[in-house]
Amino acid sequence: MSDFLTVFITFLLIHLIGDFYLQPGRWRAAKQKFTYRAPQLYIHALLQGIVLSVPAVVLGMDWRATACLIVIVTLSHLMIELWQATRNHHQFTHVIVEQTLHAVVFALIAFHMTTDLTIDTILQHDKFTQGMLVALAYVLVLKPTSVVIGSLLNKYSMTITDHSPQMNGLVAGGELIGYLERILILTFTLVGSYAAVGFVFTAKSIFRFGELNKSDSRNLTEYVLIGSLLSVVSATLIGTLVSLGLDIKMK
Known part of the structure; x- marks a missing residue:
């Protein structure tokens, strides 16, 4: 069999x-x-x-x-x-x-x-704890991190007018972009490809630059920059901590 x-x-x-x-x-x-x-x-x-x-x-x-x-x-x-x-x-x-x-x-x-x-072989497998740790990291960088970033940005969002034309875009599009960005950064961090992390952040910054360059709102620029940095820092930090945990577990 x-x-x-x-x-x-x-x-x-x-x-x-x-x-x-x-x-x-x-x-x-x-x-x-x-x-x-x-x-x-x-x-x-x-x-x-x-x-x-x-x-x-x-x-x-x-x-x-x-x-x-x-x-x-x-x-x-x-x-x-x-x-x-x-x-x-x-x-x-x-x-x-x-x-x-x-x-x-x-x-x-x-x-x-x-x-x-069997259930016992799964629980006693050498890779089980590492797998659970990696799964925990991916769960953390999605909704929990999004909620934390949203709460941190709340005190800044009131400075941007609700009807500003620069704020038009897809509904929940920024949240989805954040999810994808953090998944990529976490994955690259776990495999040790830190250069790729910089590439993701640079690529996002290039796309954002054209949008923000047309905007006369300094508040909008700072708001987007803070959100992007929080997203990158949180995913990189979680990935680094999990990588350290995996290294300790393997020794």
């Missing part, structure tokens, strides 16, 4: 190919429009279950286990797709939740199929 990662990655790879590359766009539109009344919903779920039976047999599952796999994958896919069809299919949060649920199903199946992985 294959190991957990082999089974999980194989199932997830086939699912992603079937869900994003082979599923016709008109099927997605039909599911979105007719929800549970769309035949495409049931056909797609059944096809996903049947296709996954092929690697299951190759990986050594008997026919009973394969039949159970087809039923489990088909029903779980049907329920998840039905939930997604009743909501905005293109909303980022819903797409992430949908694919995470699929991944959890495949992880549980792979966990059941393999004998090399």
Whole structure:
């Protein structure tokens, strides 16, 4: 029997190919429009279950286990797709939740199929603490850091007029840019690529320079600069502390 990662990655790879590359766009539109009344919903779920039976047999599952796999994958896919069809299919949060649920199903199946992985082996693995530490770092640089930066900027935001034309832009666009910026900086810091951190900050500064150069508001310039520096400093600091923690754990 294959190991957990082999089974999980194989199932997830086939699912992603079937869900994003082979599923016709008109099927997605039909599911979105007719929800549970769309035949495409049931056909797609059944096809996903049947296709996954092929690697299951190759990986050594008997026919009973394969039949159970087809039923489990088909029903779980049907329920998840039905939930997604009743909501905005293109909303980022819903797409992430949908694919995470699929991944959890495949992880549980792979966990059941393999004998090399148990809860005890996960908890006692040498890399478990490091993995949790890295996960903690990514969780910290997203919403918690955004909230802290927002609270620090509150006392400065009142100096900028609410109807200033320079403040026009995408709704929550600045927050998303901050998320992406901190994820990149944290990743580069964890792998020790500090030059890339400087490249991210420089690239953002170049794009911002043209916008701020046209603005006559010194308040706006200082506001954006403070926010950018807080974002960069927080992500770099968290990444550095986690890197030190990983080095201590490895010794």
